[in-house]
Amino acid sequence: MSGRAWRNAGRLWLALVLLFLYLPIAVMAAMSLNASPFYQLPFEFSWRWYEDLAGNRQLQRAAWTSIWIAATTAGLATALGTAAAVALHRGPRGRRVLEALLFPPIAVPWLITGTAMLVFFFLVGIGRGNGAVLVGHVALAIPYVVLVVSARLRALDPALEEAARSLGASRWTAFRSVTLPFLAPGVIAGALFAFAVSFDQFVISYFLQAPGETTLPVEIYAAIRKGFTPEINAVSSLVIGVSMALLLLVARLVRFGDLR
């Protein structure tokens, strides 16, 4: 085959992969705007399911719970994760071991992590509830923040902080006025990651929630078991829209970070 044919074959392959990834989502988004509750074609445009959603108190409450837990998770995990990344970057004794210990929480199946957390939280008296969910999500999100911020730290010229010190800035002032602004793209990307990790989390939330207080993914799961309505398509489409917007923002920030 000629180079051109290879290139075209490559493009076709890429198109197929993208189709595979996005077609189900696109179908769901389309069905959330279809008037028929039984996915009947022809497609008939309607805001009906979004209107229903606006009246669904339970889903809304779950959405708000998800949002505040995700936002708080993002704040806490970013602060803790950034501090951890900076500490690791200074090269303490046992740095390699500490770094290696960051990865298992990402690799271990959530089902197992969730069970472990549930057992542990009962043991130490935290029990179940939104507090437990929050702690679980923060623990889960920290490694992501550390990874993203560490990548940025590797590009940091150690002389920057030294220059600030030699000019009269204390250790803290040097960090705040020079290092932190340099890390900002990584820190913001880490925060968005943490938000997404928490917002999309199902298993851990399911294990740690007290009855009656649910996050959105758990509520959706419960709703599906009761009987599927296109209302779920509507709320899922909204969630996907928000998640994609966040991820695009992350991609942009990370790329910006590399450029500078």
Next chain:
Amino acid sequence: MTGEIRLEGVSRRFGPGAPAADAVDLVVPEGSFYGLLGPSGSGKTTLLRLVAGFETADAGHILIGGEAAESLPPERRDLGVVFQSYALFPNMSVAGNVGFGLRARNLPRRERRSRVEEALALVRLEGLAGRRPHALSGGQRQRVALARALAIRPRALLLDEPLSALDRALRAEMQVELRRIQREAGVTTLFVTHDQEEALTLSDRIGLLRDGRLVQEGPPREVYRRPRTAWAARFLGEATVFEGTPEAGGLTLADGARIGWTDAAPGARLAAIRPEDVTLLRLEDPVPEGWNALEAELEVSIFSGPTATHRLRRGDLALAALTKGGEGPAAAPGDRLVLAWPPERTAPLEG
């Protein structure tokens, strides 16, 4: 005394192996430009970092302006540091960078502005106050780094290979600029480089570092003319080194030839000459009265415009001579020539 830097028996060791600083005694007199020269790994940057306070000495004392500095953190040493990478703050404009140290000192806004302008004028970057570092050329970044270090009116200036990131032409220009700026600011300067020519050009005094030890120091001319060891002779430019048996006022080589010097150096077994001190003669040319003369075989002549380098061989001994590009006797590789030089140009060596 306000800007003098004094090191007394300063040592620093990182793990096993040669120490980065080994009992270094060194004085940078107030207002002078001191070039610390050594190959990579000789510990020159460590010495600079010890003075700046980024490293802590295992032993010895560091005095800045007569004041003990060992226990002061970097931010209280009042030194301007210019880094090899310049380390300009990417999130701040040129004016923000230059004014950083003044903000850290809580100077009032009006004074900050006038001192930033003054520092930018000193480095001739008046129009660029609003630029970001990434929008500057290498030479401009270098100037901003210098202005930032000088704006705080430091007790002394520390420069870590400040010109090594610049291309050759720009480097030559910045050497002149650096010296002008240092003179105008009248600031004591400790400068670290691995570039011999740069150290010789810029410094009032140079110090040669090897394996953490200060091997020799003095005015550039003196250190160049009278290296103390064979290593110093070879490191600071090119040298032909002779080894022989000591005798009164010189030494005798293994093949019986005699090398004379005028220094009082009883018992020296080694001596060095610089290629540019050697005159090349044909065998039949008369040798000036009292000069040293050695016959050798020409191996190759390398013409490089204004100068030509000639490599010669006498038995196991490799010799070099430097002439003006178009001068010297017409000779081809394999021809025998005479290297002649006045005895006061011979530098007897230790070791």
